[in-house]
C-alpha cells in the first residue's frame with residue numbers, strides 16, 4: 001500500500017500549534033481539584049502564547065470527556081507538524097507548574113510532528129476518548 005500523503009490547504013497549512021485547554025465541569029475546578037491554581041495555569045498559557053510571536057495559540061473548550069484525568073490539555077499540531085505526521089496529543093493530570101512549563105516548552109519548539117516532547121511529559125499522555133457510537 002502506498003504511503004498516504006497529507007496535504008493541507010489554505011489556513012490549515014499555516015495553522016500554528018494549538019493548546020486546547022479543557023475548562024469543563026471538572027478541569028479547572030478548584031472544588032474538585034484543590035491545591036492547584038487553575039486560573040494561574042490558564043493565564044500562564046495565554047501569556048506564553050501571546051509572547052510566542054504566533055508559534056502557538058491557546059483556546060479553551062467545554063468538557064472533552066475524560067474527566068477522571070483532569071485537567072486535560074490537547075496539543076494540536078501545527079500545519080507543518082501535521083504534514084510531518086504529528087497528531088493531536090492528549091495530556092492528562094495537567095495541573096502542576098512543571099507540567100504546564102513542559103507543555104509550553106514543547107509548543108514553543110513546534111509541538112507534535114516538529115519537536116520531541118519532554119520525556120516526563122510523555123508519562124502524562126492519555127488516550128483520547130473513543131468516538132461516540134452511532135446508531136445505524
Ligand code: FES
Nearest residue numbers: 022024025026027
Ligand atoms: S471537564 Fe475536562 S475532561 Fe471533562
